Amino acid sequence: MYRAGTERAEEANLAALEQVADRLELDSQARSAARELYLSQLPAPDRSKPGLRAASLYAGSLIAGDQRSQTAVADAGDVARLTIQQQWRELLRDAGFEPPSW
Incomplete structure (x- = not known):
């Protein structure tokens, strides 16, 4: 959970997340x-915000059933695929989801 002020403080990063989501043509559920x-x-x-944005978009697309490949998300977010690969499972676990075993 996050504080209401956090959303305001992260406005620029959330706008960047939306731009990447636009490039990927993600649906509203995946974006949310x-x-x-x-x-x-x-x-x-010490953690990259672009990397977290990309990993969040990848994991969000899995949750919503609007999956994109790690490579597609990495390219759209201008990060390395390895960055997404290293973070997405942890994001899902921390949110209470069981990541797929593949």
């Missing part, structure tokens, strides 16, 4: 899930 994941797992100073 990605937004919630991002806001609930705000990065520590």
Whole structure:
């Protein structure tokens, strides 16, 4: 869970998340899930916000059943696929989901 002020403070990053979601043509449910994941797992100073945005979008697309490949999300978000690969399962677990075993 996150505080209401967090959404305001992260306005620029949420706008960037929406831009990447537009490039991926994600549906509204995937966008909403990605937004919630991002806001609930705000990065520590040593963690990349673009990487967290991309991992959130990938995980959000899984939750919504509007899946995109890690490569497609990485390309749209201008991050390495490895960044997404290293973060998405943890995001799902922290949100109370059981990530797929593949």
